[in-house]
Amino acid sequence: MQRTIGLAVWIAAAVVLASCGSHSSPGSDPQASSTSAAPAVTANGPAATSQYDGGPRAADTPIDESKIAQGQQLFQTKGCSACHTFGQKLTGPDLAGVTHRRTAAWMEHQILHPEIMTKEDPISHELFAKFALQMPNQGLTPEEAAAVVEFFKHKDHEAAESASKGE
Numbered sequence: 001m002q003r004t005i006g007l008a009v010w011i012a013a014a015v016v017l018a019s020c021g022s023h024s025s026p027g028s029d030p031q032a033s034s035t036s037a038a039p040a041v042t043a044n045g046p047a048a049t050s051q052y053d054g055g056p057r058a059a060d061t062p063i064d065e066s067k068i069a070q071g072q073q074l075f076q077t078k079g080c081s082a083c084h085t086f087g088q089k090l091t092g093p094d095l096a097g098v099t100h101r102r103t104a105a106w107m108e109h110q111i112l113h114p115e116i117m118t119k120e121d122p123i124s125h126e127l128f129a130k131f132a133l134q135m136p137n138q139g140l141t142p143e144e145a146a147a148v149v150e151f152f153k154h155k156d157h158e159a160a161e162s163a164s165k166g167e
């Protein structure tokens, strides 16, 4: 008997608490809808997958031929070639096949904000752990980064063409 009363009191208390809770959070709070639109990567840690890695690989998108020469020149003059080449690992990752591994957006973010990417992006962080080196920010503009990506696409396309000719 004691037990039943105790339980009833407990349930009553829970109901009161629950209704209090609903009064303090009205559904029409304008803040509620703006916070739900927050970006996927939060201060709580990296997301399980990269937010920039969705969609087709860069190699599966058309090449803008008009940007290849500029991209190649930037690759030489902006210091990239000191750490990267194609078909060999230097202090940075081997870039042969990079456009089959990544999206254009992911590479552009890596080129424009390497210091943020290694901290917040799971793919970049993994590379950082493997190479034990932070890629420096080389100060490219978004247009320049896009041109470098076109050059990478061209390199991978050339490699695929010569491989098929060799057969």
Ligand code: HEC
Pocket: 075, 078, 079, 080, 081, 082, 083, 084, 091, 092, 093, 094, 095, 098, 101, 102, 107, 110, 111, 114, 118, 124, 127, 128, 129, 131, 132, 133, 134, 135, 136, 138, 140, 148
């Ligand atoms: C000091 C050496 C260094 C320089 C200079 C450098 N990188 Fe990197 N790069 C790295 C390292 C190391 C990583 C792996 C991520 C990290 O640890 O920062 C990387 C990662 C990358 C990736 C991703 C590779 C993959 O396998 O996904 C791309 C693309 C890239 N760099 C392009 C560039 C371009 C373009 C430039 C010139 C604007 C450049 N890097 C300059 C060292 C360098």
